Amino acid sequence: MSTKKITVTVNGTSHSVEVEPRLLLVHFIRENLNLTGTHIGCDTSNCGACTVLLNGRSVKSCTVFAVQANGKNIKTIEGMAEGGALHPLQEGFKEEHGLQCGFCTPGMIMRCADLLERNPNPTEEEIRWGISGNLCRCTGYNNIVKAVQYAAKKMQEAEAVPA
Amino acid sequence: MIPQSFQYEAPATLAKALSLLQQYGDAKILSGGHSLIPMLKLRLATPEHIIDISGIKGLSYIKEQGGYLKIGALTKESDLEESRTIRTRYPILMDAAKMIADPSVRNLATIGGNLAHGDAANDHPAVMLALRAEIIATGPNGKRNIPVDEFFLGFFTTALQPDEILTEIHIPVKKAKTGGAYLKLERKVGDYATAGVAVQLTKDDQGHIAQIGIGLTNVSAAPMRASNAEAVLKGKSPTDELIAKAALAAARECDPNADLRGTVEYKRAMVKTLTERAVRLALKRAK
Structure with missing residues (x-):
């Protein structure tokens, strides 16, 4: 079994490790780094439970090899809260009841982080298309849309406050 | 699902990728991976070698030049979606990009991979047929232009030779009316x-x-x-x-x-x- 040495930065911490090329990024994150907030749902790039940010863009980590992330930045749900304060998206999901069982939530939040980065003030339709690759089987999507709207509003207000 | 073991290379240049492809013979090319990795996980594909071309510079662009809209093979679906040229002048490509898989998949999936996979269920092949595009393949002896009508030969079969890599797509530049x-x-x-x-x-x-x-x-x-x-x-x-x-x-x-x-x-x-x-x-x- 041959391995490859990769260096990836996950939530701000650099990791240099030897991995088998066939190791999936989601397994690397969960099993090598013990960051189990990233979930495995369908394992076929349908459900979005495994969504993480790769160089700032949302990807489904069940369909990426860890070796493909070599030299790149990864952000997982564990990297969202800063200094003990929830990210506005996390707060939004909490305030608007955007989750019930919570299985899809980390993936939803990472997907929406990318969405809001590119489109800070999305319409309801844009949010719904934006999360179209992330499945929720409990609450339906209405409260998730509200949670994203909550976060968008909060993030825009924060931007507007002079430093 | 765990793929069968393989050797992995991520060459920094096209020349290196082509020489590896010649050397290994049975290698598969990986760009965004969103067609190949599912096949590897299902073990429908079990190559000994994978050559990841995603790090090769200069293969991701959208530009109108010399009578063609030229799209680099590593251009991601999300790049098409975000391109002003595509949005304002090539709505057919915008329609397709927005309907391919979902936003996270489009962040990695490439137009070159979508075509090279040769799958009649993929969306770009029909679009390229409508646009009468040319597929540019680069091999050890240089480039060749393949009219799209000669590119898709059958079930998951394209005109790409084992030692060639799809590098560019040429679409006739938009005319009036x-x-x-x-x-x-x-x-x-x-x-x-x-x-x-x-x-x-x-x-x-x-x-x-x-x-x-x-x-x-x-x-x-x-x-x-x-x-x-x-x-x-x-x-x-x-x-x-x-x-x-x-x-x-x-x-x-x-x-x-x-x-x-x-x-x-x-x-x-x-x-x-x-x-x-x-x-x-x-x-x-x-x-």
Whole structure:
């Protein structure tokens, strides 16, 4: 079994490790780094439970090899809260009841982080298309849309406050 | 699902990638990985070597140059979606990019991979047939231009040779009075098309259809051109009657299989409906 040495930065911490090329990024994150907030749902790039940010863009980590992330930045749900304060998206999901069982939530939040980065003030339709690759089987999507709207509003207000 | 073990290389240059491809013989090329990795996980593909070309510089661009819209093979679907050139001048490509898989998949999936996979269920093949594109393949002896009509040879089979890499796509630059559309019926976001129809057409000064290309998605073993439907409309004034006749021709000449997405009859009916709608939308856009 041959391995490859990769260096990836996950939530701000650099990791240099030897991995088998066939190791999936989601397994690397969960099993090598013990960051189990990233979930495995369908394992076929349908459900979005495994969504993480790769160089700032949302990807489904069940369909990426860890070796493909070599030299790149990864952000997982564990990297969202800063200094003990929830990210506005996390707060939004909490305030608007955007989750019930919570299985899809980390993936939803990472997907929406990318969405809001590119489109800070999305319409309801844009949010719904934006999360179209992330499945929720409990609450339906209405409260998730509200949670994203909550976060968008909060993030825009924060931007507007002079430093 | 865990793929079979393989050796992995990520060359920094195209030249290195080509020499590795020659050296290994049985290697598979990985760009975004969103067709290849699912096949590896299902062990439908079990290559000994994988050559990841995603780090090669200079293969991701969208530019109009020398009479062509040139798209680098590593251009991601999300790059197409975000491109002003695509949004303002090539709506058919925008339609397709927005309907491919879902936003996270589009952040990695590339246009080159979508074509090189040779899958009639993928969306770009029909679009490229409608646009009469050329596929540029680079091999050890340099580049060759493959007209799209000679590219898709059969079920998951393309004209790419084992030592070649798809590097660029050439699309005739948009002319006046030209419009296009891609319509796809899917059961849910991320599913393959039940049927898809791509239309690109150019009107002449009299309002006749001077040129037309119609490509069909997932209703044949290999991506197909609806030649009979094109012939109905070419050179004619697009009346309701003729559009309906062309749509019927497309429905008759396609060759779908029955599956979870529908019966053969249903798929033909959807090709008919989508062809009518796509021709009308393309005409509307051809101002």
